[in-house]
Amino acid sequence: MKDLVDRLLAGDAIAAARVMSIVENGRPEATEFMHALFPHTGGGYRIGVTGPPGVGKSTLVDKLALKFRSAGSKIGIIGVDPTSPFSGGAILGDRIRMADVATDPDVFIRSMASRGSRGGLATTARQVADVLDAFGKDVIIIETVGVGQVELDIAEVSDTTIVVLVPAFGDAVQAMKAGLMEIGDLFVVNKADHDGADRAVLEIESILQLKAETDWETLVLCTIATEAGGIDELFEAIGRHRVFLETHALLQDRRRRRIESEVRTLVETRLRQELWGPGGYGELSSYVDLVVDGEETPVSAARRILEAKGLVGVFGGNEI
Numbered sequence: 545m546k547d548l549v550d551r552l553l554a555g556d557a558i559a560a561a562r563v564m565s566i567v568e569n570g571r572p573e574a575t576e577f578m579h580a581l582f583p584h585t586g587g588g589y590r591i592g593v594t595g596p597p598g599v600g601k602s603t604l605v606d607k608l609a610l611k612f613r614s615a616g617s618k619i620g621i622i623g624v625d626p627t628s629p630f631s632g633g634a635i636l637g638d639r640i641r642m643a644d645v646a647t648d649p650d651v652f653i654r655s656m657a658s659r660g661s662r663g664g665l666a667t668t669a670r671q672v673a674d675v676l677d678a679f680g681k682d683v684i685i686i687e688t689v690g691v692g693q694v695e696l697d698i699a700e701v702s703d704t705t706i707v708v709l710v711p712a713f714g715d716a717v718q719a720m721k722a723g724l725m726e727i728g729d730l731f732v733v734n735k736a737d738h739d740g741a742d743r744a745v746l747e748i749e750s751i752l753q754l755k756a757e758t759d760w761e762t763l764v765l766c767t768i769a770t771e772a773g774g775i776d777e778l779f780e781a782i783g784r785h786r787v788f789l790e791t792h793a794l795l796q797d798r799r800r801r802r803i804e805s806e807v808r809t810l811v812e813t814r815l816r817q818e819l820w821g822p823g824g825y826g827e828l829s830s831y832v833d834l835v836v837d838g839e840e841t842p843v844s845a846a847r848r849i850l851e852a853k854g855l856v857g858v859f860g861g862n863e864i
């Protein structure tokens with residue numbers, strides 16, 4: 545393990561990919577790797593890019609990554625697709641859509657799917673982002689596909705969250721219903737070469753008025769990702785949001801929240817293994833039999849299980 549960690553820290557991409565596979569597949573040694581890598585994290589700025597399918601997120605990420613590269617940053621890109629059963633280093637489509645940066649050695653692209661991520665896709669994405677951070681990436685861009693909880697959870701992983709929409713009538717209303725309005729620090733109307741981009745911007749801005757007021761005034765920008773149109777402005781807006789977070793001490797706040805969520809996940813995962821790990825469900829089943837036979841209630845059965853694990857103090861006192 546130490547060898548793999550040392551190689552990763554020295555910039556070996558093959559070692560980094562192997563560690564990411566271990567983390568993604570939830571292998572038991574993953575926690576040891578996370579432990580070893582943690583002291584080397586904290587330097588990577590995390591940008592979440594989210595929005596409905598097909599709005600041009602990958603194209604936008606490609607152009608944005610190119611822009612960050614020209615500013616000298618090393619980039620990690622994580623493509624999260626909860627609808628795909630395939631995982632591992634190379635979802636071909638992402639590589640094609642990120643053609644501008646796919647062959648750059650200072651850009652590391654990782655595609656993740658639902659397979660194997662037992663702790664939840666957002667948790668796994670956070671850990672993979674940590675690996676990329678330790679690997680020395682200055683900027684880590686996380687793209688999520690689809691509308692749903694994973695997309696919302698991913699905002700917890702990011703320092704700046706960008707919601708991408710297209711100029712389709714009612715799109716902004718749908719996005720609001722899906723909870724996207726709450727999580728976006730920046731909004732992008734991509735495919736601004738299509739009709740209705742200006743109207744979409746107004747629609748989003750009027751919905752944003754309903755949002756609780758914060759010090760950060762959410763920006764709405766137009767892009768034409770295929771032509772890199774509006775990318776300079778987006779790059780600049782990300783920089784402004786970053787400065788805002790830094791000057792209001794919110795960057796440390798977000799990092800703290802991520803750590804809290806990491807610790808909580810680790811404890812809960814470990815407890816779940818402890819309770820229902822190998823043989824655990826058999827044990828559960830024998831307690832369920834006792835309840836069915838009228839010898840225990842669900843509450844007393846639960847208490848006896850906890851008691852057997854030495855965890856009784858955490859459940860309902862001792863009165864049951």
Ligand SMILES: Nc1nc2c(ncn2[C@@H]2O[C@H](COP(=O)(O)OP(=O)(O)OP(=O)(O)O)[C@@H](O)[C@H]2O)c(=O)[nH]1
Nearest residue numbers: 597598599600601602603689734735736768769770
């Ligand atoms: N006209 C136009 N087409 C665009 C623009 N940006 C992206 N596209 C096209 O939209 C299609 C989808 O782009 P992607 O970048 O794959 O979109 P995505 O949001 O990553 O898609 P998923 O990851 O599948 O949700 C591709 O055919 C792009 O070439 C744009 O600004 N204008």
Ligand SMILES: [Mg+2]
Nearest residue numbers: 601602687689
């Ligand atoms: Mg995509």
